[in-house]
Amino acid sequence: MRQKIVAGNWKMNNDLWEGMKLASEVVNMAKDEVKGQVKLLLIPPFVSLKSVADLAKDSTNVFVGSQNCHEKENGAYTGEISAGMIKSVGAAYIVLGHSERRMYFNESDELLAAKTDAVLQQGLTPIFCCGEQLDIREAGTQVSHVTSQIEKSLFHLSAEDFKKVVIAYEPVWAIGTGRTASPEQAQEMHAAIRNHIASKYGNALAEEISLLYGGSCKPSNAQELFACKDVDGGLIGGASLNSRDFIDIAKSF
């Protein structure tokens, strides 16, 4: 069965102390309230990564990831952080290609292919983000846009490596806007992504890949989104900053 995942992308929110408070609340609540087969991921800013990973160390269902990494292992890249460094503080996941990074930091499909390699080389799990802007959705070309993002950054991988990737579909028009994709829109895109993966790597492998939905996902809509056949969980922004909301989303399967 595909892994169910609910990941909280804190973005540039919470200082160390706020982050530790939120992480402790999530770890404690997850122990009592969240079913065994759901994995929760906390994705704080880099400065809190080690402290949050320490808080989640003994948890059986809460794991930690970073929001980005550099594509090189080390070297003269002032201000950057490598996948190996992220691994060394106890994180196991790295989000790549979030639309905010594509938009504000000009991350290209080619750069994201290199970052994916760097993450896999460390034995960590990439959470690869894809999604279309509103004008693309309005033009009706969203499926080819998203499958092309996946193809350009991930289709160079061997089947063995592709199996380790988690994909998050986040329509840009739904991020932080309160405007969620309908369950039909989410399911249509997730099925298209899975079919595209199957066309390259075969059905059996495509069936194993966890596909997360992101974009204004909250306790009131998580259940209908997670009920979709090809939606295996969520990548949550705003609602992950509140422990009660985040846990309630994780309980929506």
Ligand code: 13P
């Ligand atoms: P919101 O849940 O705030 O819309 O953000 C989604 C997102 O970008 C998660 O990575």
